[in-house]
Every structure is written in structure tokens, then in C-alpha cells.
Amino acid sequence: MSTNKIFLSSPVSERDFIWMAAYSDGSFLTEYSFDTKQENSFYEIDKEKIIRFGLIGQGMNMYYEVLGGVFKIVGRMVEVIYKDKNTNKEYFLTGNPLTMYNDLIQYKNASIDFDPLEREGTGESFITQYNFGYKTSLDIDGVKFHFKAICCVPYGGNVYLNIRVVADKDFDNGSLVVRKNNSELFEYDAPIIATQAYEFNWEVS
Numbered sequence: 001m002s003t004n005k006i007f008l009s010s011p012v013s014e015r016d017f018i019w020m021a022a023y024s025d026g027s028f029l030t031e032y033s034f035d036t037k038q039e040n041s042f043y044e045i046d047k048e049k050i051i052r053f054g055l056i057g058q059g060m061n062m063y064y065e066v067l068g069g070v071f072k073i074v075g076r077m078v079e080v081i082y083k084d085k086n087t088n089k090e091y092f093l094t095g096n097p098l099t100m101y102n103d104l105i106q107y108k109n110a111s112i113d114f115d116p117l118e119r120e121g122t123g124e125s126f127i128t129q130y131n132f133g134y135k136t137s138l139d140i141d142g143v144k145f146h147f148k149a150i151c152c153v154p155y156g157g158n159v160y161l162n163i164r165v166v167a168d169k170d171f172d173n174g175s176l177v178v179r180k181n182n183s184e185l186f187e188y189d190a191p192i193i194a195t196q197a198y199e200f201n202w203e204v205s
Contacts, residue, residue: 017057
């Protein structure tokens with residue numbers, strides 16, 4: 001993502017953040033064009049050329065590297081590992097150098113204020129949270145994982161990472177490890193029953 005300040009703010013007043021797809025040839029596609037202010041379709045993103053995807057706005061950029069799936073959120077690099085504590089075996093859910101995490105996800109949460117005493121259609125909707133990330137399937141040393149990671153940016157709250165993991169085998173003594181900036185480790189008990197999802201939120205700090 002560009003560090004040029006013009007690309008750290010939304011070009012349209014109705015969006016505090018917009019998605020941005022950066023390509024290997026140095027070009028990019030944004031939710032709203034900076035010159036015309038016209039909206040672009042999420043489905044126009046070229047998944048063969050994309051190298052980074054995320055949000056820009058409010059002087060910030062938050063994104064992930066499509067090759068490897070590592071998040072970079074307001075200057076913090078975030079990686080996710082699943083650990084079998086019985087064997088100390090680590091399964092790197094992000095950081096796989098030969099994996100393209102290009103099944104992109106982006107959506108917005110919205111609410112609507114509605115007065116039942118007023119006529120239908122007078123309610124005003126507003127965005128309460130921006131979200132971006134990906135889902136992928138991984139085969140790591142014979143274990144199949146379905147992994148989804150969503151960076152969530154709520155109004156009036158802290159940015160957090162929603163992580164969802166499904167494995168095709170039981171891990172009765174497993175943990176989820178979040179590594180920040182290559183050094184700080186946060187480990188949480190996360191036993192997994194085969195084919196059942198484990199999901200939790202990790203606040204980016």
C-alpha cells in the first residue's frame with residue numbers, strides 16, 4: 001500500500017475507509033477512484049495480479065500481504081500459528097511463502113435508526129464497522145486447515161482480528177498463537193474437534 005498521504009484518506013466524504021487492492025505492476029484499484037470519485041466494483045479486482053489488500057482512510061492503512069497472508073495493521077505485523085502442545089508442533093496458518101491468500105473478503109456492518117411512528121422509509125442507515133481479510137484452505141504436514149481471518153475496524157472501539165480455524169483432526173491440547181512484530185507472542189488455549197470451527201477475536205494493540 002502506498003505511503004503517499006493522498007492515498008491514506010478516502011476520496012469521498014461518505015466513507016471514512018475504502019478498500020484498496022495493490023498490484024504487482026505498481027498499479028492499484030480502490031473502492032472509489034481518487035480522480036473521478038466513481039465507485040469501482042469489488043469483483044473487478046484482478047486476483048492474479050494482486051499483492052496486497054486492505055483499507056485506507058483517516059491517515060492510516062491496514063492490509064495483508066496476499067503472498068503469505070500476513071497482516072500489517074497500523075504499523076503492526078500480525079501472524080497466526082496453530083500449536084499442538086502435546087508435540088510442540090507448530091502449523092503456520094500465515095506466512096506460507098508459496099500460498100496465495102487471494103480469496104478476498106470485505107464487507108461493512110451497518111445499523112439503521114428507525115422511528116416506527118414515522119412513515120416507512122424514513123430511517124437513516126450508517127456504517128458501524130469496516131471489515132477486510134480472506135479465507136483459505138491449507139494442507140500443512142498432512143493436516144488440512146480451513147482458515148479465515150478478518151480485520152475488523154469498529155466505530156468507537158478497538159481494531160481486532162476475527163480468527164476462525166477448522167482442522168480435519170482433533171487437537172485436544174492445542175493453542176492459537178498470535179505473533180506481533182516478529183517478537184511478541186500471545187497464546188490462547190484452543191482445543192479443536194475435527195471439522196468443528198474454533199473462533200475468537202484478538203484485539204490489536
